[in-house]
Amino acid sequence: MQIISLDGTVAIVTGASSGIGEATARRLAEHGAAVAVIARRKDRLDSLVAAIESGGGTALAIEADITDQSQAQAAVQTAVESLGRLDILVNNAGLMLLGQIAGADIEEWERMIAVNQKGLLYITHAALPYLQSAGTDDVRGVADIVNISSIAGRQASANFGVYNMTKFGVNGFTEALRQEVTKQHIRVGVLEPGAVLTELVSHNNQQIRDGLDASDDIPERLQPEDIADSIAYMVTRPRRASIAELWAMPTSQV
């Protein structure tokens, strides 16, 4: 398989303080990218940076709440000023709060929309000018945006309504942006994981978690590293090849 090195590139991974984002930052650094890792839990980011650096890589921790437009913009600015350029953006930060729509806590809806959609938009908007430069210069002559959606961006289910809405929205936005910038050699793709073993479910209340445990019919979830591998695949294709959509499921999930 042809794998294009990420030597000389700079990547941003949002939501890198745990789960898929953390594993992705490590994987992209192994492929040669300098990685700016963004999230709110700075202690977790500092540990990740130390681990990447001890393996010979380059990384930068940036504490930011991406739901705040000025923090999102400043985070991208800091990454570019400190690491020199921007080639790859992985919009991974996300929140999944489940429950029925009738009687729901509307504040939970606001938080999901703020992270899964507005945060992704703010970071993307700030990053695009730098990615446009990377699409034309001589490091790779191509740039990448990978948006992390979900199986919940393809299939709606009871109790997932607002999470479904945010992820279906991510899919639509990704394809629209792809059409706008692909001829500038910015590849824009969406990755839709099935169930992955991370902290994602832990943000729900005990009743929701008990319900999920009771109905659990997925004996073996994906590991975050499985999704990191899929992301690495998308961003190490030859310049001519753009993976616009990738659906990555546990074998044991219908």
Ligand code: NDP
């Ligand atoms: P985690 O809960 O482990 O990771 C979520 C990340 O998002 C954390 O690093 C968190 O960092 C960050 N984040 C949340 N809110 C903000 C914010 N306001 N500003 C900046 N960062 C924020 O879950 P996963 O790794 O599973 O989730 C990653 C992505 O994968 C999400 O988009 C999720 O929807 C998607 N996904 C996950 C699946 C799964 O089964 N796990 C399946 C399909 C998709 P911090 O709290 O430090 O800010």
